[in-house]
Amino acid sequence: MKYFTKLKQHIIQLMKKGLSPDEIAQGIAAGVFIAFIPFFGTHTITAIGAAQVLRLNTLIVILGTQISNPLSFPFQIFLSAEIGSLLLKGQLIKITYSDSISLLGHYLPPILLGSFVLSLVASGLSFFLIRFLLKRRKSNTY
16 A cells, blocks of 8 residues: 555656646556556566657656556466457467467467557556546645
């Protein structure tokens, strides 16, 4: 719970520095979108590049990527694979164990599609939720 309190304080400080709720929400949504990239270890560099290209606050975009961490990443991959398999094959993915790398073709397309779908949904939800909460907080403080 202490983590969310610190996160809230950082976002409030950014508002006090002149960033609008829309700018903060866009940055967080971009970071959440990037967080669902299924290649662990690429999120920070991708967030920095995306922030520069989209002209967003780099710190906020990196902050948004923190939804993906070593504890949540396995669940994100599993959920991505299941959603992708449902969309591609109409059924849940068949999980098998094998030493063969040829199974990469079995898992990779569902994971890529599922992570793209999850990133769209999660970033859209985070944008509207963050914007709503920040605008509500802003109207309550004045």
